[in-house]
Amino acid sequence: MPDSKNVVDPPEFPILRQKRALLTRQELLRSARAIFASNGFEHARIEDIASKAGKTRGAFYANFSNKEDVFYAIFEENIDRDMAHLGPLLLGLPTEGQRIEAFGEYLVELSKDRERILLDLEFKLYAIRHPQKLKRLADLYTRMCISNSIPEITQLLPQLGGNHATSQRVDALAIGGLIDGLALNHLFDPDVMDDRELARYLKLCLRKMLERAPGGPS
Known part of the structure; x- marks a missing residue:
């Protein structure tokens, strides 16, 4: 043995x-x-x-390396997950109206994700509270949104952002601000800003944003 x-x-x-x-x-x-x-x-x-x-x-x-590093990794994971779902979803729809509706529905479901909304707000609050890091963190956040999300979405919703990086940054921040504000109030007072109202206002704001964009529907 x-x-x-x-x-x-x-x-x-x-x-x-x-x-x-x-x-x-x-x-x-x-x-x-x-x-x-x-x-x-x-x-x-x-x-x-x-x-x-x-x-x-x-x-x-x-x-x-540190807490910031893991925070960035969480954002990257979120965006990868979004595009794995959102790209095929929008590509499968033939009309712009259907894609806008589906995009709105996706943002509604995103706005109901309590943990994710809190994490998004924590990231931005941390950047605001530390002015020496604000520009770097804001640039990182916007760059991550643009490089992973906006190009694929703009292929399907051309009125988002156009071909200019500045316009893409504005659209990324506008959509993020729309989700943050409505989702925060949904969490704060869910009896008033319930799921139905959340969906109604989010889709209304999204449609208005797209209508006002260059090349948007009249």
Whole structure:
């Protein structure tokens, strides 16, 4: 019988290590989402994020440099998820009116996501409270929106943004502001700003925005 002391465990295959590392990162992101939304970004502690995910501080720093880094990763994950769903959804609709309606419905569902709305607001509040970081964070936020979302949407809704980066920034901020304001009041007073009113106002504002844009419907 072989001596158990001399038995060496087989090396872990690289693909298994990659899967374990990806799973760890996803668990940390999920934990960070919950803690940022409940405690606020500035009061959240790295120890708590790691602990809630069942990981160590070392595991956190193996994946992220700091809290800002994990915050950016959350935004990137959100936008990737949006485009994986929104692009095929809009591409499957033949008319601009149907695409506008579907886009509006998608924004309505987004506005009901309490955790995501709180995270969006936390990101912007953190940037506003730290003027030395405001421009960098605002540029990052807008650049992420433009590079991942606006180009694909403008192919389907050409009146959004046109071909100019400045117009795209305005559209990204306008749509974000529309969602933030209505969603915040939906969370604040859901009996008055209920799901039906949220949907009605969001679609109305979206249609008006598109109508006023160059090339929009008259």
